[in-house]
Each structure stands twice: as C-alpha cells, then as structure tokens.
Amino acid sequence: MPPRIDPLGTSHGTILLAEDDLALAGSIARLLSEDHAILVAHDGATALALAEQHHPDLLITDVQMPGMDGFELTRRFRDIPGVPPAPVLVLTARAGIDDRLVGFGVGAVDYLTKPFDPVELRARVRAQLAHRALTRQLYDAEKLASLGAMSAGLAHELRNPANGIVNAVAPLKEMLPPELADPEHPVTQLIDVMAECADQVAFLSRQLLGFRRSGDLDLRRVPVGDVIDRALANASAAISGLDLRTRTEYTGPIRCAAPVMSQVLTNLLENAAHAAGPGGWIELATSKRPGRVTIEVTDSGPGVPQAIRDRIFEPFFTTKPPGQGTGLGLSTSRDLVHRHGGTLELRARGDRTVFAVDLPEPPEVS
Numbered sequence: 001m002p003p004r005i006d007p008l009g010t011s012h013g014t015i016l017l018a019e020d021d022l023a024l025a026g027s028i029a030r031l032l033s034e035d036h037a038i039l040v041a042h043d044g045a046t047a048l049a050l051a052e053q054h055h056p057d058l059l060i061t062d063v064q065m066p067g068m069d070g071f072e073l074t075r076r077f078r079d080i081p082g083v084p085p086a087p088v089l090v091l092t093a094r095a096g097i098d099d100r101l102v103g104f105g106v107g108a109v110d111y112l113t114k115p116f117d118p119v120e121l122r123a124r125v126r127a128q129l130a131h132r133a134l135t136r137q138l139y140d141a142e143k144l145a146s147l148g149a150m151s152a153g154l155a156h157e158l159r160n161p162a163n164g165i166v167n168a169v170a171p172l173k174e175m176l177p178p179e180l181a182d183p184e185h186p187v188t189q190l191i192d193v194m195a196e197c198a199d200q201v202a203f204l205s206r207q208l209l210g211f212r213r214s215g216d217l218d219l220r221r222v223p224v225g226d227v228i229d230r231a232l233a234n235a236s237a238a239i240s241g242l243d244l245r246t247r248t249e250y251t252g253p254i255r256c257a258a259p260v261m262s263q264v265l266t267n268l269l270e271n272a273a274h275a276a277g278p279g280g281w282i283e284l285a286t287s288k289r290p291g292r293v294t295i296e297v298t299d300s301g302p303g304v305p306q307a308i309r310d311r312i313f314e315p316f317f318t319t320k321p322p323g324q325g326t327g328l329g330l331s332t333s334r335d336l337v338h339r340h341g342g343t344l345e346l347r348a349r350g351d352r353t354v355f356a357v358d359l360p361e362p363p364e365v366s
C-alpha cells in the first residue's frame with residue numbers, strides 16, 4: 001500500500017486514514033481517492049508522524065490498532081500545533097455508547113460503525129471537509145482583519161519618518177558643493193536613490209492608510225514594464241546570481257497603484273529566488289487575453305509541495321526557519337491584488353508551479 005494516493009481530478013482536501021486491516025484500508029483509500037488526496041497508515045504512531053508532516057484536513061481512524069489506539073491518536077492529533085484543528089471521524093466495529101462518548105471526549109466529531117455503507121462514508125467525509133473549509137475561511141478572515149489593523153498601525157508609524165526623509169533630501173542636495181551636485185556624480189546619484197526609496201515608503205504607507213479608510217487605491221494606467229522594472233530593482237539583492245528569463249508577450253499598460261503592484265511582484269520574485277536557490281532561474285512572463293492581463297513568475301525550484309498548497313496564502317504560514325520569513329508575503333500580496341480587482345493564484349504548468357497575477361484589462365482611453 002503506497003503511503004499516499006493523489007486523486008486524478010481536483011483534490012478536495014487531504015485525508016489521513018489510520019486502519020490496521022490492510023484490505024479494509026485499501027478499499028477505503030480507493031473509495032475516497034477519486035476526490036481526495038489520501039495518506040494511509042496501519043498503526044497510530046505512523047499516522048501521527050504523517051499528520052505532523054502533512055497537516056491533513058481530516059483524520060479517519062479505527063479504534064483498535066497495534067500500539068497507540070484510535071482514541072490516543074485522536075487526542076494527540078488534536079494537539080498538533082497548526083490551527084484550526086482538523087476534524088476526526090472514528091470508524092470502528094465497537095458500537096457501544098460508552099465507546100462513542102470516549103471518542104467524542106477526546107475530540108472526534110463523527111462516528112461510523114463497521115460494516116458501513118460506502119456512500120454514507122463518502123457523504124460524511126464531504127460534510128466534514130465542507131465544514132473544515134468554512135472554518136478555515138473564517139480563521140483566515142480573522143487573521144487578515146488583525147493583519148489589516150496591524151499594517152495600518154505600522155503604516156501610520158512609518159509615514160512621518162518617511163516624509164521626514166523626503167522633505168530633507170531637496171535641501172540636502174542644495175547644500176552640496178558644486179563639484180558634488182553634478183547629476184552624474186555618485187553622491188548625487190546615491191541621494192536620488194535614497195529619495196526614491198523614501199518616496200516609495202511614504203507612498204506605500206499613504207496607500208495602506210488610505211485603503212483602510214476607503215477601500216480604494218489610487219489606480220492609474222502604467223506600462224506593465226515600468227512596474228516590473230521597479231520590482232526587479234527592489235528584488236535585485238535576492239535575484240542576483242540567478243538566471244532571469246523574460247517572456248513579454250504583453251507590453252501595454254495595466255491599471256494599478258504602481259508602487260503597490262511592484263511590491264506584489266517583488267514578493268513573488270523574492271519567493272522565487274529563495275525557491276530556485278543559487279544557480280537557478282526565474283521566469284517573468286506577461287500576456288493578455290480578452291478582458292485580462294496576466295503576469296506570471298516561475299522558478300526552477302522544487303515547486304510547492306501538494307500538502308501545503310492550500311495553506312501558503314494563509315497569513316503567517318511559512319516554511320522558512322524562525323526569524324527568516326514572516327509568512328505574510330503571499331497573503332498580503334493576494335489581498336493587494338484583490339484590491340485591484342484581480343486574482344493571485346498558484347497554477348500548475350507541466351511540472352512547474354507558477355504564481356499568476358491576473359488583472360482586469362485597463363479600459364481604453366478615448
């Protein structure tokens with residue numbers, strides 16, 4: 001029995017099955033694998049290890065198993081960090097009310113007695129996964145709300161020092177002796193870089209504060225190339241040493257708040273650079289279909305493992321070591337793209353994973 005079976009079609013959640021009867025485990029796995037990714041374990045300890053590694057959306061467990069029984073597994077499964085906890089469905093030949101009460105007491109949410117009707121198992125699994133998806137959405141919405149409050153607070157604190165730098169740069173340039181004031185002189189060029197960066201911080205904080213109040217961004221027509229160039233400059237340290245490939249089928253305008261959209265692309269480029277690693281490549285592609293402009297970032301890294309694909313857009317979800325990533329890059333970027341009326345998605349292209357930003361086609365100017 002392979003430890004994992006991926007569905008042929010779209011996966012509706014990952015299920016972990018703990019069942020020591022090999023034949024029964026096989027038939028349940030076959031039954032559910034049409035719609036779900038299935039991880040199979042034949043004892044409690046293996047199931048727990050798989051749960052810690054893959055964070056499944058549902059645990060289906062037998063009660064009597066060698067070593068750790070299904071009740072102990074349920075208790076330990078519900079204790080795995082990673083909120084919200086996933087539901088547990090207990091599958092057992094023991095039909096007594098006492099057993100059921102023990103099961104519910106340790107955190108199971110549903111019970112099915114063997115022999116069971118496969119149609120009923122499927123229906124119960126679907127109901128649990130639908131409930132799980134809803135809980136997740138609520139959980140994410142709550143996290144995003146606190147993120148919104150936090151970013152508005154941060155934006156507020158950043159605005160004054162950023163404006164201070166912006167306001168100090170012009171007089172500083174005027175004070176330069178003539179031999180340094182030449183626009184080609186490195187001193188003047190460095191001051192201009194500082195001014196541009198401070199401008200961007202001030203602009204971003206205004207935008208963050210602005211959309212907290214009104215929900216609107218200052219959207220303008222900007223050539224897509226300008227937004228990309230700005231993102232490449234922002235991410236230059238992260239992408240240096242990588243082979244940068246571009247496929248620009250579309251070079252026209254997009255409608256966006258340019259510093260905000262370049263921040264989104266910067267986040268995607270930094271993630272791509274991290275995934276590709278030294279010597280790898282990153283591809284930036286633009287294209288247009290009727291009604292929508294698409295910007296895609298692909299990298300030569302190993303892709304996003306199936307087990308975490310549902311989670312990477314959650315605020316604070318990161319696989320980086322502590323202190324190295326906030327896990328806010330993708331959730332904030334998705335939020336910012338939504339505010340442009342667009343979408344940010346992970347798409348499969350052959351064996352590559354592609355992060356795709358879709359934006360509404362800008363209206364014609366008369």
Ligand SMILES: Nc1ncnc2c1ncn2[C@@H]1O[C@H](COP(=O)(O)OP(=O)(O)OP(=O)(O)O)[C@@H](O)[C@H]1O
Pocket residue numbers: 267271272275299301302303304305312317318319320324325326327328329330331
């Ligand atoms: N191009 C990619 N290839 C593979 N995995 C990726 C890629 N981009 C993102 N991920 C996964 O998604 C997770 C979340 O990404 P996100 O940008 O939100 O946060 P982060 O990169 O971990 O932290 P930060 O953005 O603060 O550096 C990453 O930790 C990584 O596991």
Ligand SMILES: [Mg+2]
Pocket residue numbers: 267270271325329330
């Ligand atoms: Mg990131």
